[in-house]
Amino acid sequence: MPTPTVDLLKSKYNTADAPDIKVSNPAFVPPTQPLTPGKQLPTSVPLPVLPAVEAAKRLAAFAAVDRHIALQHKVIGIGSGSTVPYVVDRILAQGFDANKDRVFLPTGFQSKELIIKAGLTLGDVDQYAKIDVTIDGADEVDNELNSIKGGGACQLREKVLAEAADTWVIVADYRKNSEILGTTWTQGIPIEVAPFAYAKVLTNLSHMGSPSTLPNGKPGLSLRMGKMKAGPVVSDNGNFIIDAPFPVEMMKDPIGLLHRIKMLTGVVEVGLFCNMAEAAYFGNEDGTVSARLKDGSMEKISSVPDIPELKAQV
């Protein structure tokens, strides 16, 4: 049996700064095993081969966890979406000792389930107003680390957990990496609103310049409707979601737009996250990860040395 990765992680993580770890056994991933005391984690589980986009999400998630979640981090925020399960996988791979004194805070129903099913300790942001690290997905990220979030209607809790965190990190696949927000995520900025105020907010957003039809003929400004459910999407907080696209000239100033939308009465939270991220990790199709850092620099994590097997799989 190979040496358990946990021991290596222990020694590596006992530093003040988040280390750039290289695990001894990169294939170590306990994907479905809950973390229970006394139970030995498997030391080597082959990583499943994934379609390119999924593999890219996994690369980004693994790189972000390896870089930002260290042993001394005890309160950890877990975001929402399809990339975040890989974050939990990688956290689990740090082993029982690393996780036994940690508490994990969810940004919504989905991440709450993820935490519980992984056997990790669940907490909430009303118990822990200060979080060490929160890792979350995004719908699109621009050159300056501003992002659109709320594709899963979780932006209110996501923003609270992002703000509460000493370090907030984004994980995404290559499709989310843009120069200007709204380039690939064209359906609009997700805006959580008090249900009784939605019609008034829609009117105000229209006056602000959000079109009801996009140039490509697709629907623009709209109340988000449920799929397989009659009526609107209702957020985890009991609110409605409006999707509001804006012309590119307005999207070039996401901070200004955020402030204007947030000032509309009835708006609870806006899915524009500006000046918040420490870094964004984008998994690429070629098995590398592109990291965009707060200082504006880009770093290519070529072949992701921590997990070389992944490169071969993509």
Ligand SMILES: O=C(CO)[C@H](O)[C@H](O)COP(=O)(O)O
């Ligand atoms: O903001 C979100 C939910 O409100 C998600 O983080 C965002 O939609 C990204 O999801 P995915 O990882 O599935 O691309």
